[in-house]
Amino acid sequence: MGRFRPESSFPSSNTNLELQLLTSTPMSTSFPANQETNHHTTPELQLSIGSSYFEKRNELDPEKLLSRNVRKWCISNHEKASNYALSSRVKEQAKEHLKLAMAEKEYAEEARRQAKWQIELAEEEFENAKRIRQQAQEELQRAQALREHAIKKVGSNYLQITCYSCKQKFEAAVVNYNNTSTSSIQENED
DSSP: OOSOOOSOSSOOHHHHHHHHHHHTSOHHHHOGGGTTTTSSOOOOOOOOTTHHHHHHHHHSOHHHHHHHHHHHHHHHHHHHHHHHHHHHHHHHHHHHHHHHHHHHHHHHHHHHHHHHHHHHHHHHHHHHHHHHHHHHHHHHHHHHHHHHHHHHHHHHHHHHOOOHHHHHHHHHHHHHHHHHHHHHHHHHHO
16 A cells, blocks of 8 residues: 555646646745745746647547547538539529420420411412412403403494484493493402
8 A cells, every 4th residue: 555556657637637726826825935025026837737648649539530530521521412412403403494495495496387387378378369360360351352342343233223313322321331341340450
């Protein structure tokens, strides 16, 4: 029992704490005889014996290293996850933009097809209208030719009529016919 057994080569943390508390008090309380002489120059001495060892030891502590590495890993994984989530969102937005662009392209192509179809339809209708107009002009020319032929025939018949009263009736009928046929032809031309 009289032997001194050091439990470790470095002081324990309780001893270190005790030394810090004892040495952090002013010297004037430790040495009352020098109280009058060192009144203004009393330094506060704070000693920490072996604290650098404990700090290094705490830094090299496997549990603390492990927890620090786990924290770094978690932060790194969190950053990776947030980067992945961000890139996933960007990819989703790009997909949406692509879908929208494809839909717009498809809509534009459909509109182009519709416009082309309408142009073709309008061209066909225009050709039909031109053909109908051409046919109407041909019929009008035939009608005018028939009229001219009828007038010539009527004129020759007129010359053959010898009775004066018959000539007057015939002239009145021809004038009425010319007035009605001319007005109807003019209406058709308009």
